[in-house]
Amino acid sequence: MSDMLVxxxxxxxxxxxxxxxxxxxxxxxxxxxxxxxxxxxxxxHFSTDNEGWADECSVALGRQPGSCFVAVSEQQPIGFACYDATAKGMVGPLGVAASYRQQGVATVLLNLCFEAMKADGYAYAVIGWVSSEDFYRKCCGAIAIPGSAPGVYSRMLNNL
Ligand SMILES: CC(C)(COP(=O)(O)OP(=O)(O)OC[C@H]1O[C@@H](n2cnc3c(N)ncnc32)[C@H](O)[C@@H]1OP(=O)(O)O)[C@@H](O)C(=O)NCCC(=O)NCCS
Incomplete structure (x- = not known):
């Protein structure tokens, strides 16, 4: 799985x-x-397939200002997106609860990350280890970065 550029x-x-x-x-x-x-x-909602996401989220929430955006319904989280978690300039993880999908929630969360990153001085964002290139092409015009796999994730203990 490649990284993508926005x-x-x-x-x-x-x-x-x-x-x-x-x-x-x-x-x-x-x-x-x-x-x-x-x-x-x-x-x-996500740890079965993505064990490390809670840890990445924890890093984003520990920053000041935090680099995690959350979607909320009835005072409960229903989606989240982070940037600058695994590496500077990287977006992710991103997830929306199954019952709230296909309404544009992920697109809004991503756009909030992009707006914050632009305000922080970034010109480009990298989406790491993309599982659905079609989704990111569609919602933010991302393009795959040739030769980017496994990228920063090669340092994981259980090397991908
Ligand atoms: C991928 C995910 C975040 C999308 O959330 P969402 O809130 O449903 O996304 P949106 O409603 O903003 O979708 C935006 C567009 O992308 C499309 N889309 C959504 N999921 C898609 C997918 N997996 N593949 C291709 N296109 C997809 C939508 O149909 C929509 O297109 P439209 O505007 O033509 O209708 C959600 O399905 C999810 O949490 N999946 C599990 C975790 C995951 O895969 N995270 C990304 C890791 S790289």
């Missing part, structure tokens, strides 16, 4: 954040005091 200066199409908010789903930068709740959500 140009942070490209014009982005309007996303669904207003429609989502009207349906009670808000997306915002997470606060450290919500760490246990967000980590619990990540473990519950």
């Amino acid at each position: 140009n942070l200066y490209a014009e982005r199409e309007t996303d669904n954040r207003i429609a989502l908010a009207a349906n009670g789903v808000t997306c915002k930068r997470a606060l450290a005091l919500d760490k246990q709740s967000i980590i619990g959500f990540v473990k519950q």
